Amino acid sequence: MQQLLNGLFIGSIYALFAVGFALVFGILDRLNLAHPAVFAASAFIGIELVTVGGLPFWAALPAVAVVGALLGLIVERVAFRPLKGRPDAHFAGLISSIAVAGMLIALLQWRYGAETRRFPADAFPATRFDVLGAQVTLLQVVIVAVCLTLVVGLTWLVARSRLGRGMRAVAENPTAARVLGVNVDRVTATTFAISAALGAVAGALFAMNVNSAQLGMGSAIELKGLAVIVVGGMGSLPGALVGGLLLGVAEVFAVQYLGSAWRDLIAFALLFGILLLRPQGLFGGRRARQV
Amino acid sequence: MLTESTVTFIALGAIFAFSFYAVLGAGQLSLGQAGFASVAAYTSVLVAPDPDVVGDVPALLVALAVGMTAGAAAAVVLGLPTMHLRGVFLAIATLGFAEAVRIFVLNAEWTGGAQGMSVPKVVTPTIAWIVLAVVAYWFWRSGPTRYGRALEAIREDELAAGAMGIDVGRHRLGAFVTAGAVAGLYGVLWAYTVRLIGPADFGFTAAIDGLVTAMVGGTTIFVGPVLGSTFLTMIPEIQRALGVEAGWIRPFVAGLLLLVVILFLPGGLAGRIPRRLRVPSLHDGDRPELRTREHAPRGDVVVRLAGLSKDYGGVHAVRDVDLEIRSGELLGLIGPNGAGKTTLVNMISGLVAPSSGKADVLGVTAGRTPVHRVAAAGVSRTFQHSKLFGRLSALENVLVGGHLVTRPTLVRRLLWLPSARRDERAALTHAARCLDRVGMLDAATTRSNALSYGDQRRLEIARALAADPTLLILDEPAAGMNPVEAGELARLIRSLADDGLAVLLIEHNVSLVRQICDRVVVLDFGEIIAAGAPADVAADPRVVEAYLGTEA
Numbered sequence: 001m002q003q004l005l006n007g008l009f010i011g012s013i014y015a016l017f018a019v020g021f022a023l024v025f026g027i028l029d030r031l032n033l034a035h036p037a038v039f040a041a042s043a044f045i046g047i048e049l050v051t052v053g054g055l056p057f058w059a060a061l062p063a064v065a066v067v068g069a070l071l072g073l074i075v076e077r078v079a080f081r082p083l084k085g086r087p088d089a090h091f092a093g094l095i096s097s098i099a100v101a102g103m104l105i106a107l108l109q110w111r112y113g114a115e116t117r118r119f120p121a122d123a124f125p126a127t128r129f130d131v132l133g134a135q136v137t138l139l140q141v142v143i144v145a146v147c148l149t150l151v152v153g154l155t156w157l158v159a160r161s162r163l164g165r166g167m168r169a170v171a172e173n174p175t176a177a178r179v180l181g182v183n184v185d186r187v188t189a190t191t192f193a194i195s196a197a198l199g200a201v202a203g204a205l206f207a208m209n210v211n212s213a214q215l216g217m218g219s220a221i222e223l224k225g226l227a228v229i230v231v232g233g234m235g236s237l238p239g240a241l242v243g244g245l246l247l248g249v250a251e252v253f254a255v256q257y258l259g260s261a262w263r264d265l266i267a268f269a270l271l272f273g274i275l276l277l278r279p280q281g282l283f284g285g286r287r288a289r290q291v
Numbered sequence: 292m293l294t295e296s297t298v299t300f301i302a303l304g305a306i307f308a309f310s311f312y313a314v315l316g317a318g319q320l321s322l323g324q325a326g327f328a329s330v331a332a333y334t335s336v337l338v339a340p341d342p343d344v345v346g347d348v349p350a351l352l353v354a355l356a357v358g359m360t361a362g363a364a365a366a367v368v369l370g371l372p373t374m375h376l377r378g379v380f381l382a383i384a385t386l387g388f389a390e391a392v393r394i395f396v397l398n399a400e401w402t403g404g405a406q407g408m409s410v411p412k413v414v415t416p417t418i419a420w421i422v423l424a425v426v427a428y429w430f431w432r433s434g435p436t437r438y439g440r441a442l443e444a445i446r447e448d449e450l451a452a453g454a455m456g457i458d459v460g461r462h463r464l465g466a467f468v469t470a471g472a473v474a475g476l477y478g479v480l481w482a483y484t485v486r487l488i489g490p491a492d493f494g495f496t497a498a499i500d501g502l503v504t505a506m507v508g509g510t511t512i513f514v515g516p517v518l519g520s521t522f523l524t525m526i527p528e529i530q531r532a533l534g535v536e537a538g539w540i541r542p543f544v545a546g547l548l549l550l551v552v553i554l555f556l557p558g559g560l561a562g563r564i565p566r567r568l569r570v571p572s573l574h575d576g577d578r579p580e581l582r583t584r585e586h587a588p589r590g591d592v593v594v595r596l597a598g599l600s601k602d603y604g605g606v607h608a609v610r611d612v613d614l615e616i617r618s619g620e621l622l623g624l625i626g627p628n629g630a631g632k633t634t635l636v637n638m639i640s641g642l643v644a645p646s647s648g649k650a651d652v653l654g655v656t657a658g659r660t661p662v663h664r665v666a667a668a669g670v671s672r673t674f675q676h677s678k679l680f681g682r683l684s685a686l687e688n689v690l691v692g693g694h695l696v697t698r699p700t701l702v703r704r705l706l707w708l709p710s711a712r713r714d715e716r717a718a719l720t721h722a723a724r725c726l727d728r729v730g731m732l733d734a735a736t737t738r739s740n741a742l743s744y745g746d747q748r749r750l751e752i753a754r755a756l757a758a759d760p761t762l763l764i765l766d767e768p769a770a771g772m773n774p775v776e777a778g779e780l781a782r783l784i785r786s787l788a789d790d791g792l793a794v795l796l797i798e799h800n801v802s803l804v805r806q807i808c809d810r811v812v813v814l815d816f817g818e819i820i821a822a823g824a825p826a827d828v829a830a831d832p833r834v835v836e837a838y839l840g841t842e843a
Contacts, residue, residue, distance in 0.1 A: 025379075031379050031382075078550070079550070082554045083554070086557055087681060087682060087740075088557070088558075090320075090378065090379075091315065091320060091506060092506070092553050092554075092557075094320075094502070095502070095503055095506045095507070095549065095553045096549075096550055096553050096554060098499060098503060098549070099546045099547070099549035099550035099553065100546065100550065101546075102542055102543075102545065102546030102549070103542075103543050103546035103547060103550070105542065106539045106540070106541075106542040106543035106546060107539065107543065109538055109539040109542070110538075110539035110540075110543075114538070219495060219496070222495070223386065223387075223390060223495060226383050226386070227383075227387070230380070230383050230384075234379070234380075261394075261397070261398045262394070262398070264390070264394055265391060265394045267387075268387040268388075268390050268391045268394075269391075271383065271384070271387045272384065272387055272388070272391075275373070275376060275380060275383070275384045275387075276372050276373070
């Protein structure tokens with residue numbers, strides 16, 4: 001039981017991170033490899049806000065989300081918009097977002113140095129609960145609640161709101177969407193902002209969960225995020241949620257039964273199995289492109 | 292600044308970038324190369340003899356051979372199950388493979404785990420550059436061959452490449468295995484250069500570095516990887532020489548330069564180098580026409596459709612069509628929008644499998660046969676939305692069209708055999724003749740995506756003709772043409788049928804169809820509602836009804 005809950009905590013962070021990936025991929029058909037850098041940056045910024053700014057940890061989350069959204073706008077403007085209309089935009093977008101990610105990490109190194117940063121010792125309340133014989137901290141409950149709320153909220157946004165309609169129109173056919181009066185550039189920028197804001201919150205929560213932030217934390221979660229969206233179905237938001245939780249739980253059990261050395265293999269075993277058996281993912285619809 | 296190790300690492304980086312170039316050139320994004328390199332490095336160190344016993348060069352040669360084989364074998368093992376994946380899916384699957392290899396190496400006993408494995412240093416700058424030269428030679432010579440052009444065509448448009456008779460699956464796997472072999476060479480050289488190899492040497496970062504080097508250098512011409520590697524290896528050296536050492540500035544500037552290159556130099560550093568292509572003169576000796584097959588004599592049935600139907604989830608796109616097409620016949624297929632015309636020709640050309648019924652096309656069963664085999668049987672087509680190879684010149688597009696009638700030249704070009712040159716020139720002349728036939732020889736060197744709409748349609752016809760087809764399918768070739776252009780096109784199409792081809796013409800321009808077709812078939816709601824001589828069909832009340840609606 002304890003293991004299952006631990007898996008769900010870490011899994012909900014994976015899910016929140018992966019939803020950001022999935023949102024951009026599902027709507028714009030682009031893989032944004034600067035996403036993990038935003039994840040890492042927001043962890044450091046969150047720690048600074050709490051340590052230096054004196055914010056309580058729950059108030060740091062919205063602040064981090066705003067910073068993340070701004071970073072997302074910058075990433076879109078610098079790494080993706082200039083490539084619009086290029087025949088190699090798919091591959092070039094990977095490279096340009098890698099470049100921006102590298103610059104972002106370099107800036108982090110400048111501001112925070114290479115050492116691991118931590119939250120102050122008393123940043124989190126010590127409240128603990130007993131759930132079916134397992135120990136749960138208040139912080140963990142908050143993590144799961146925030147993640148689930150955001151993912152469900154985002155799914156609702158895409159499915160129901162005017163903005164979401166615009167997003168889906170752009171996903172289907174950008175040219176047609178433009179003709180019909182959708183401001184494609186603005187929808188694209190908003191998508192990036194939302195995606196990055198979610199990644200930022202995921203980064204701050206991750207840092208709270210393990211109480212540390214390192215420069216390499218982004219690349220550590222990057223592969224897992226990719227595995228999650230493949231398992232869930234590349235553009236699928238509910239798929240990313242389920243995939244994230246599944247990965248979190250699978251990892252925790254892998255550590256218990258196979259040893260920690262093989263923990264990271266789980267993500268790739270899952271990924272490979274899914275790609276070979278069901279390439280559209282658990283929740284993805286197949287998008288056919290024909291003559 | 293140019294120390295011995297810098298020079299070596301430029302060569303190593305370029306070799307690794309070539310392994311990405313090999314697949315990027317065919318439009319595939321694979322990140323598994325670090326995994327191939329890892330497999331190759333560890334296997335060769337395990338298998339190859341000790342340099343102290345047999346001497347440096349023999350030991351390295353054995354190691355290189357082992358590594359290349361191991362890399363290629365790993366590529367086959369990974370490639371067979373994943374070749375149906377596209378774009379980022381392939382990238383992620385291959386990345387997963389590389390990561391799985393890394394975790395295996397980390398946990399296995401014989402690899403030394405995280406501590407790594409110590410390897411004697413054998414590689415000198417000279418050796419590294421010799422290997423690089425060999426690899427570059429391969430890509431230099433293989434570029435302008437039938438094989439190289441086929442890969443480019445697949446990169447530009449897989450579907451059209453298949454319709455030109457290119458076996459897409461085999462070519463993609465071929466590119467993948469090349470990537471594996473080259474990555475294997477890199478892995479071995481790396482191992483015998485750095486003295487100690489560990490799992491981190493072949494991790495995610497290494498894969499990304501290789502991709503970045505290849506993309507920055509450019510993936511359309513073979514010097515790209517060398518330029519990319521020089522650029523990226525020299526950045527830190529130049530920064531050090533300038534005294535820019537502060538920890539964060541270096542990665543920041545590197546990232547900035549990378550961004551600038553990718554945003555402002557489309558095609559990478561090498562993208563500026565123009566591709567040379569000599570347009571042959573048509574009177575260049577008396578080269579015989581390139582032909583492969585005996586065409587069916589005029590009047591023979593080349594296509595026989597029996598009860599052909601296609602449903603899309605309850606929608607009957609095509610219903611119970613019986614049709615024969617004969618050699619030398621120009622058959623017009625008309626019908627209102629959504630009548631199922633394109634679905635029907637997709638079934639004939641093998642792109643779409645019928646739900647029921649049988650399509651016997653030049654002796655093969657279309658729909659049950661891979662597209663490239665249907666093309667090889669003698670079917671060539673154009674597409675409703677033109678599917679040219681956008682970044683290739685008009686002449687190169689037609690050269691790809693000639694895939695089926697030309698001979699493979701890769702091996703002979705690698706060996707500099709004069710017959711390869713002869714064959715390449717014959718292919719060029721053939722392509723130029725086809726271009727000339729549609730009146731586009733003047734535009735031979737223009738990139739096809741820069742052509743006007745009407746010219747693109749004519750170029751597609753030239754490309755289809757280059758395959759020397761028995762059956763030519765034209766899907767709305769006159770769409771978007773002005774009356775003068777359409778008139779010229781009509782004369783061209785008529786002359787093709789007079790030469791003995793079977794031509795199936797889908798067209799909305801009914802007067803054009805009436806003017807040139809021998810026979811017209813009208814499709815409405817997926818069914819044939821009329822067939823016969825153009826004048827009779829035009830007078831048929833059901834046809835009038837289908838086009839204009841009934842009088843209320």
